[in-house]
Each structure stands twice: as C-alpha cells, then as structure tokens.
Amino acid sequence: MNLFSLTRRKTFARGVHPASHKSTAGTPIRRMPFAPRILLPLAQHIGKPAVPIVSVGQEVVRGQPIARADGFLSVPLHAPVDGVVEAIELRPSARGPWTETIVIRTFEASTQEVRWSEPRDMDALSAREILQAIQDTGMVGLGGAAFPSHAKLSVPEDKPIHTLVVNGCECEPYLTCDHRLMLERSADLMRGIGYAMRAVGARQAVIGIEDNKPDAIASLAAMVPEGGQIRVVAVKTKYPQGAEKMLVKAALGLKVPAGGLPADVGAVVNNVGTLAMLGSLLPQGQGMTERVVTVTGPGIKRPGDYWVPLGTPMRTVLDWAGAESVSEREIILGGPMMGQAVASLDVPVTKGVSGILVFDQRKIQEEEARKRYPCIKCGECVKACPMGLNPSMLGMLAGAREYDLMGTDYHLGDCFECGCCTYVCPSNIPLVQQFRVAKAILRERAQAIHEALAAEQAAAQAELAQVMEHLPIDDESHLTGQRFDFGHAEGEGRKLGGSRHKINPHPTDKP
Numbered sequence: 001m002n003l004f005s006l007t008r009r010k011t012f013a014r015g016v017h018p019a020s021h022k023s024t025a026g027t028p029i030r031r032m033p034f035a036p037r038i039l040l041p042l043a044q045h046i047g048k049p050a051v052p053i054v055s056v057g058q059e060v061v062r063g064q065p066i067a068r069a070d071g072f073l074s075v076p077l078h079a080p081v082d083g084v085v086e087a088i089e090l091r092p093s094a095r096g097p098w099t100e101t102i103v104i105r106t107f108e109a110s111t112q113e114v115r116w117s118e119p120r121d122m123d124a125l126s127a128r129e130i131l132q133a134i135q136d137t138g139m140v141g142l143g144g145a146a147f148p149s150h151a152k153l154s155v156p157e158d159k160p161i162h163t164l165v166v167n168g169c170e171c172e173p174y175l176t177c178d179h180r181l182m183l184e185r186s187a188d189l190m191r192g193i194g195y196a197m198r199a200v201g202a203r204q205a206v207i208g209i210e211d212n213k214p215d216a217i218a219s220l221a222a223m224v225p226e227g228g229q230i231r232v233v234a235v236k237t238k239y240p241q242g243a244e245k246m247l248v249k250a251a252l253g254l255k256v257p258a259g260g261l262p263a264d265v266g267a268v269v270n271n272v273g274t275l276a277m278l279g280s281l282l283p284q285g286q287g288m289t290e291r292v293v294t295v296t297g298p299g300i301k302r303p304g305d306y307w308v309p310l311g312t313p314m315r316t317v318l319d320w321a322g323a324e325s326v327s328e329r330e331i332i333l334g335g336p337m338m339g340q341a342v343a344s345l346d347v348p349v350t351k352g353v354s355g356i357l358v359f360d361q362r363k364i365q366e367e368e369a370r371k372r373y374p375c376i377k378c379g380e381c382v383k384a385c386p387m388g389l390n391p392s393m394l395g396m397l398a399g400a401r402e403y404d405l406m407g408t409d410y411h412l413g414d415c416f417e418c419g420c421c422t423y424v425c426p427s428n429i430p431l432v433q434q435f436r437v438a439k440a441i442l443r444e445r446a447q448a449i450h451e452a453l454a455a456e457q458a459a460a461q462a463e464l465a466q467v468m469e470h471l472p473i474d475d476e477s478h479l480t481g482q483r484f485d486f487g488h489a490e491g492e493g494r495k496l497g498g499s500r501h502k503i504n505p506h507p508t509d510k511p
Helices: 127-137 177-184 186-200 214-223 244-252 272-284 314-321 361-368 380-384 391-399 403-408 420-424 431-469 475-480
Strands: 037-041 065-068 083-091 099-106 163-168 204-210 230-235 267-271 290-296 304-309 329-333 355-360
Touching (some): 037 083, 065 099, 127 186, 127 272, 163 244, 163 272, 177 186, 177 272, 186 267, 186 272, 204 214, 204 244, 214 230, 230 244, 244 267, 267 272, 272 290, 290 314, 304 314, 314 355, 329 361, 355 361, 380 391, 380 420, 391 403, 391 431, 420 431
Parallel strands (some): 163 204, 204 230
Antiparallel strands (some): 037 099, 290 304, 329 355
C-alpha cells in the first residue's frame, strides 16, 4: 500500500489547533496493580443502571458477572478482581450525585488472570447473536460517551449501513491510549472491526487516523486484509477531528444532516479502543474488567498509559503514577477540551474514563480569574465552530436567558460542546459553559411539559372512566349502537343531533 496516499490530509471545515502535549505516545502500556477495594457504580453508561446479582458477603472471581443489564439500553457489570462483596451502597460519583455501588474487597492473592469465561465460535453467530454477545461483554463506547456498544450497532432496518467508520483520531490533547492500542493491539482491532461489520451489515470499513500518528497509520496499513474491504485514511490533525460528524465528513465526504446521526448517511462510527476490546473479549466470552487510561500532566512523575481495573479509586491511580501534592492539583477526567474536573479523589475509574490529567491548581485558578470582557463581535468563535453555528449570538441570548430562542432559531441542539468557541474567545467568555446551562434548562422545561401532559391525560382518562361508570345504557341501546347525549341529567338519555342516527344498525332492522 502506498503510504504517500495515506498521508493526504482530509479534514472538515473550521476547528482549532491546540497544542498536542502527547508525550506519552512513545511509552508502552503498563499494568496497574489491584487496589485494596474496588468501587463499581452500577451506572457507568448511558441508559438504565445495571441490577446487582450478587449479595454482600459473596465471593467473586475476576471476570464473573456481578450485575445484569436492565433492558436494552443497559449493560452488565463484571468483577475486575478476585474478592468478596463488602457492600452494595450509595457512593459519590465523578458526575456529582451519589449512585448505588458494589464494593469489593480484593483478595491479596488475586491474580491478573480472568477466571470466568465462556468461549464462543464467532464465525457461527448471526448478526443478532453478535449484538447480544456484545451486550453480554458489558462494552460501552470507550471514547468517553459510554454509550452501550450493542445499542450503537443496532441500526434501524430502514437505514442500511454501507460503511463502518473506525475512529482512531484521538484529537484531544494529552490523550494517547487509543494511539498505543492501535500499535499494541492491532490484531484485536482488526478482529473487532470484522465483528462490527457483520453486526451492522457494512460492506466496508474505513479507519480514520490523524496524521500526527504515522506509526499507527503504517502499522494498521500493513495489517489491512486484501480485497479492499478495510482501508486506512489519514486525516488532518485538527480538533475536533474525532467527533463523529467531523470524521464522517473527512473520511467519507458525507455530511450528516443537522439533528441527524451517521446512520442517516449509511455509516456507523466506533472508537478503536472499543473495537480492539471487542476483538479480544468476544471470542473468549469474557466481560469488560479493565481499560487503558492515559495518566499524565505537569503534576505526574510517571506519566503513561495504564491498564487500570474498573473501579480503582482515583487516589490509588494517582499514587501509583506518582502524583505530587494532590491537594494542590486540579484533576480532570478525559481531555482538557471536553473533560470534567473532579472534586473528590474517592471516585473510581469507570468505563468512560479515557484519561486522568493532573494540573497545577494555582495556574488553573489564575486562568479562571482572568477578567471577562463583553463580546467584541470579532467572529473568531464563528470561524472555529465545526458545526457552523453562531456562538457569539448564542452567548448573548444565554446572557439574556432567551433559552427557547437559542434552541428554536439558533440550533443549540446541534452544539456538542467541543469547546472550540471558548478556546478562541479573546474576551474570555465561557461560551460552552453557558450552552451547557441552557441545554440543562431546556431539558428541564421539556421534562416539565411532558409530565404536565401526562398528568392531564391521566386526569382526562379518569374523568372519562367516571362518566362511563354512571352512563345509563339499556340493553336495547347497547345492541343497536345508539349514541346518547352526555350533556343531560342522568336517566334522560335523549337522542340528539349527530347522534340521532344509529351507528351500527341491528341485523333485524329494515332500512
């Protein structure tokens, strides 16, 4: 394969170019030891939380299912260690609310061997059976969204899929876990791509990789099977190249409609980390018990990518990586552009955590303390927005609390909160934070309207049931289907107006 053709820079319109800070890309993945206690929230994914199937005091082995999926949009949970269930209780989460959590005390002799598996013949499975097998692994999107993988691959029948787009961009600064997986688990990745193609019925797969990863491009290009069903496409290094709509545009030249999904143009997008894990777990019949996490930043002595058991407390990870003066650091889960800060180190690593970044808290506070100025209408945010929105106008509407107008006239729903507008704003206006607040308020309003309509419908049904209960209908009128006027006193039953004629004449009636 001609590597020159692979390095032609495909991309999307607009975007930004933040410094990459990917110093850990050249270091092989290392394995982190087990923590004394593992904390496993039942809600580690979008959808309904898993339901515990173990009890306090029960011993479990590494890989054993400990919680089942609660319906379609849910995934099971597996024990990352050998140990004993110490508690099932509410614990703090990275997002803030306390959530039901299974606490496992790790046995000191626990090994890295996965001791629970049910090997399967993947070649014998149908598309539907592959999707069920994916759900059984507990796999979710490892790019950060944590959407159940089987649900993402379950496309509607009226939207045929022709291409599986494999996301190897990893455009967020600092993060390198996907890069290392493409180098170290390329065989697993190719197997996972094949399984996903069969699940969605795709004829081809396109692996999109930013051109700042030439070693990953070369490695995967050398493994592409003959026949042209799978190909590698180099895309321009630019943020947010890894966003679904941006990658579909860059790799396939197709534009996903506003408010739509890649399936609307015949594509499904999956992260390289997700597919590499599926390529490893599915044939062995194992569940997800660990993931690769990038641990780096100015406050880390031993930065790198680590295999971290799910449920490992953040404090344990940082101690192992050599975090300095943690109390004076700012901890961010994910990348610096779209990640979230955590206030407590007692929260665990979950399925959606791709990175743990440690920054100097004082520098962060100095940056946040910078004076904010009114919008000068320079247009930098408009030039940066990958969705072609007008962040300046949206920001002014947010300041005026015109949230409904933001949604109806200025397409707030199309914003996926990449942070480009905030990054380039010379007035230091926290635009993306304003948009998040606006979206939350609109969701609350929509929920209130939905509940009010539901209550109104329930009241109307109750009133109708009460009327029907007291409705005087004799045997003859029941047989002839005559309609009565409900507006008269009980017992009158006068036939009126449009109800004068019989609806369903009795067979014995003559015209």
